Amino acid sequence: MKMHLFFTFVDILEKRRCSSDLGHALRTYSPSPYEGAPSCSTADLNKAVLESQYLRYVTKETGSSGEDVRQEVCRILEEMSQNLQLGSIRLMAYTLTKVLKRLFTGIFVNMEGLNMLQQAIQESPVILMPNHRSYVDFLVISYILFTYDIPLPVIAAGIPLAGMKMVGEILRRSGAFFIRRAIGSDKLYWAVLSEYVKTIVRKGCAPLEFYVEGLRSRTLKSLMPKLGMMHMVLEPYFKGEVYDITLVPISISYDRVLEESLLAHELLGIPKPKESTTGLLKATKVLQEDYGNMHVNFGRPMSVRRLCQGKINRCQYNLIPRDLPQKPSAETQACVSGLANLMVRIQEEGSLISPWSLMACLLLQAPTTVLTQEGLLWHQLTEKTLWLRKLALDFGAHLNWPGQVPDLDVMSSTVTLHRSVVHLKAGRVYLVREEEPVRKHPISPELDVIRTAAAVLMLASYRNQSLHVFVRPCHARSDELFAFFWFLRDIFSNEFIFIPGKSSQDFEEACFLLNKCGAVDISEQEVIVSDARLEVLSFLQALLQPFIHSYQVMFRYLCEDGGNVFTEKQVLPAVRNRATKLILSGELHTYEALSSDTQKNGLSALQRLKTVTKLRE
């Protein structure tokens, strides 16, 4: 058992290592569901959706014949619907025990959070909102809930998973329901999906689990929340169809992410392999490696009713049938977006920062050539890491730093765990680059840049795990006043999570934290940099530098070479080329400018600020 400030984390694998996996899978499972109601069957659920008044309205709008639409709805439901079955859960539990034990040293779960969840599930429909950092997340929540006798969730999943032979069906039977990727303007599909989700919430058949970030974060940094699903989930409360809904933010933190190298390559424009069963089997080589610990932090259950107090006038639905398809009001949209961002912020706050993430922050601040060639002095890195640990604690981060082990041992075992990214030799730390097959000709400088970039981006991902701790103070750095803070916050609001409409609070928080760690003195009117603690400010500045430089590359390209009209498909490789050239010529120092994620975020920011507009084809 480990203590982290307020949390008591328990390693759920510990018991599995000393008792029978089969016994666990076959354990008596009798959770107490919401309102004591028996869970509704797949068939009941689908029928309720099919016969809903809402779909009848939508059918009329489409103008096609009722029977055609009905058949189409049935097809969609067949593709979408989950088919949660206890038998499959047992199978899943058995398999997962085997896999998880092999992958992880421990899976730590906070018991207070679980206890509160157990209580909450009996009182109102519960929405489980984990962050999504790895495919491993997918069934881990179900696995934990199964172990602790809590009703199993139905889980929103991307349709590619459904296409996997066998696996798709197993997931479906473990509670997954599948959502197409680009739904676009397919009104009927939207309607079926939203009615499906709303029915689950309304009936409280099972807790609903979905990723508010929409997809797996390729950068391990929180993504701007997607609002579609959030709308569907909250609407039953807005319309009075349920008394309340409970949101449970869940933060999953990994010491080491299985997909680390895949992700970095994806960011460099090398497509991810399609989800397939054979692909999964091939990937079994990842099972040979050690991935350290996984932390699953169940957040405090939050009442939507309380969160929405004063933000939503529920009377707005009094004058029209509640089933009538309608655009949400501006007030509703603002409320939903606020809640979605809040959830991601809480996920961030609840995640545990590993020593490795702190080290990654610092490693990235060294010039890349130092990391690849002469190496960074180990003692310099360790000293700085200990300094950063204190700063992170000052900023309120939850650290996952083992207490009983000497600090130096913690850091060196961390480096060992991450030998795929760095290695320690003769008191110096080096960046590990992918080994190239032996060739006759030396590889081109461009390819070499990609090699380095892949390693840098992996490192950047781990830095990103703790970015949220520093991001507010980063923006308020040095002598910049609120206006500058506001500007940066605005530019980067696709990059980092800020709750809309809370900029003053964020600014206050930033000033407070900087003041707390002694970096600045705040008087009535002024913020004065204290010379003694320039260290903090220069660290923060350097932390943000890669993003600023990357955005600059992007913006400069658009101004100079982009022309007036361009497509996203053209821009990304073009910007990447330009960045590669700049790196080679020594003008640009950050390899992160090569990341497609950063580029996309920059483009979205410009769009949001109306500097760039999207034309419809």
Added chain:
Amino acid sequence: MPKYTKPPSHLQEILKWNGWGYSDTRFLFNKKGQAEFTGKRYRLSGMIIPALQNWFEGTFGASVQHKSPAMPILTSSAVQPPTLNEAFVDELKSTGIPCSHDAEDRVFRGHGHCLHEVFALREGKVGRVPDIVVWPNCHNDVVKIVELACKHNVCLIPYGGGTSVSSALECPPEETRCIVSLDTSQMNRILWIDEKNLTAHVEAGIVGQELERLLNESGYCTGHEPDSMEFSSLGGWVATRASGMKKNIYGNIEDLVVHVKMVTPQGVIEKGCQCPRMSTGPDIHHFIMGSEGTLGVVTEVTMKIRPMPEYQKYGSVVFPNFEQGVACLREVAKQRCAPASIRLMDNEQFKFGHALKPQVSSIFTSFLDGLKKFYITKFKGFDPDRLCVATLLFEGDREKVLQHEKQVYDIAAKFGGLAAGEDNGQRGYMLTFVIAYLRDLGMDYYVIGESFETSVPWDRVLDICRNVKARIIQECKDKGVQFSPLSTCRVTQTYDAGACVYFYFAFNYRGLSDPVHVYEQVEHAAREEILANGGSLSHHHGVGKLRKEWMRETISDVGMGMLKSVKNYVDPKNIFGNRNLI
């Protein structure tokens, strides 16, 4: 001081001054701890109710050992001396219309039956009350009184049966003029019955049970039976837009009224004929109905009457759960085959009803009860913690009643409903009349409570019931109420487009320093919840002063303006100054 004369008959003498109903009728826990209902007026009177104590203690965490008794008598010193407008009083005296400024008479007419009103009386606390009570004997007396009131600028508050639950009878504390309570109780005659058109012309002070009794003597009835009909008056029904239990056959007050006469500061308002329907601009009756005493005094009403029904039959249906019950009521409304009355109680109220069963006289009855219970819970598999019951009342000629009964039971069966006998049905309706007495019992033992109502579209009935009940429980918890409250509801009326829902809520207030304030906060929150769930501000209790704050959002700015401009024209000096409604 001028001399006053009181009228001969005084309902006040047989009613409680600080609680509900007749002085001789009350619930109490006897020395053995068993509940008893005293008096001789009701079917339940004189009986022992063995299960009530257990239910009461179990539901509220209360104890029959912990009493919170009321002040037995009113001390006159608690009542402020009257503010008299001498010139008005002198002229009034010269008309010979009876009046009084006795403390008791004034206090009796200074309140309705909201919880805070009764709670204060039990503690012997009296706020602003009317300064004089007058008892006009007929329409012309009222005309004279209103003329004098205008001449001398005194404030008039009409008083009928005193059963208001909207703070409508409370004297506005900011009123500095002399306040005159105009008690219509002496205007209680049926002036004529028109058998050709089936109408009766009645003075507005008559109370419901008297009106029915007198009409029954001639073989007629109005069929208008609000739960308060023992005490509430015809004028009060018109002024608040009352609704009767049997509205499915007879209609609500707006359907029953053919002609109304109202005395206002501008003169008398009435229509020039007694026609069944007219297309003559907005119906002026709708300025009168629901005016809550802000425009004038209703003095005479022509009402529809019906021959007394040949046959009446009670009935009841048990449903596995409330959802099924509501679905059944909705279907009954859809098929437009609702019996005279159909009401659906939720599970908590079903249990409450059971706790009120009197001691059974024979082993056979108790054996039958046991058998019924076994059949429903064990054989039919109904969960005793989920099942709910609908009570029914059929009226008409025998053959049609039986036919109608079958139709309704057939529909019920489709929703899993099982016929549960006449007895349960009848007891359900009897409870309506004794439930107000139970509140007084609660208040003797640290339990306070109240009921309130709303109307709501069909598709929202279940949602509003669940959400309002849950809100009450949550608010009580948040406000520091130590024991979980009783929070229950029933659907009491069905319409084509929706239903009327009644909520009951009560809690044990031990440990709270200001229980009435807590109570009011919870009720306020519950009303907000009702409105947020698409319910109305009131189905039939009216707005009074208790619900005024929500009027604007209920009827829009323009609507408020329209009401205000009518008020300004009819009563520019605010003679009818009870400040209800707007």
